[in-house]
Amino acid sequence: MKQFHGLRVFPAVFLLLALIASPVSAFTVSSTDISPPGYQAAGTSMTVNAVIDFFSRANETFPAANGLHLSTGLGDPRWAGVLVLNGVETRLPPATGGSSEVPGYYLSYPRTETMQLKVTLTGTIPADTSPGQDILKIQETDPDNTVVSTAHLEMPAAPPAPVTPQSTPTKIPTTRRIFTPIPTATPTQASPVGMEAGIIAALGAGLACLKRK
Secondary structure, eight states: OOOOOOOOBOOOOOOOOOOOOOTTOSEEEEEEEEESOSOOOTTOEEEEEEEEEEOOBTTBSSOTTOEEEEEOOOEEEEEEEEEEETTEEEEOOOEEBSEEEEEGGGTOOBTTSOEEEEEEEEEEOOSSOOTTOEEEEEEEEOTTOOEEEEEEEEOOOOOOOOOOOOOOOOOOOOOOOOOOOOOOOOOOOOOOTTHHHHHHHHHHHHHHHHHHO
């Protein structure tokens, strides 16, 4: 059995699922499982399981001159792999790191063989996540390190904050009140001071004159 080079990895991040595979690729990601699913807070432990199938291209399951690169955005990533050849599982040495490369000659068998690579990735959600980062990326490269095909799981973005509808202030109907002025009573004009006394004195003088006559 061919020996498997240790996986290496460099850090990245998690959230949302997006698989992309070129039709000329010698591999395809047949299944993935992320636990816990959905957006998670920084520091959350994550486990990603992926099954990679290899199909015949020319006379081999995978081009011996090409390579299979794995990378992740999780913090403190740890890798475990199982190579399945014709139903027989061979456990690969565990590895740590942010990126890894599986040489093509470890994956290259006659096209009559059936081969899978089962990958288990564990790590934590980092604090500095950003849109477009991947929780898992798998790339096939040619001898010139040109990317032939890519499959990746994009980290889900944080859910948008709920928008609280602003309440429209209720207008309180106002009744227009008209104030009617209260009429002011016209004060009775008072007689000049001493006028009444003067009239009485004049009448008295008149009567005195009459008596003298």
